Amino acid sequence: DNLDNPDKIDYADGVESTFDDKDYMGSCFKVNLLTEITDGTVEWTSSVGEWTPAKKQIDFIWTGNQQCTWTCCLSEASLNQATSTASLINCSKNCHDDKVC
Secondary structure (H helix, E strand, O other), X not given: OOOOOOOOOOOOOOOOOOOOOHHHHHHHOOOXXXXXXXXXXXXXXXXXXXXXXXXXXXXXXXXXOOOOOEEEEEXXXXXXXXXXXXXEEEEEEOOOOOOOO
16 A cells, blocks of 8 residues: 555655555554564655655554554665665564664
């Protein structure tokens, strides 16, 4: 599924995007992941621009404040047309928001 809010710019300097609606999450919406991400891939599908996530990582925040954020590092620092896919690697709990990738 594409993560793209059609009514706003999701991927720009300093912008933090949240996708928490069935329209954006598709079959992933509220699927039981047992509050754990072990691996995956991210793909940049635009023919222009580049995406460089802060700290070279993606955070997965679960419903409910009692759950720790799960953070995955990316195998590539930036994604663009030439390097369009990155793997989610070294995924782990990040309860104190101190993971370094």
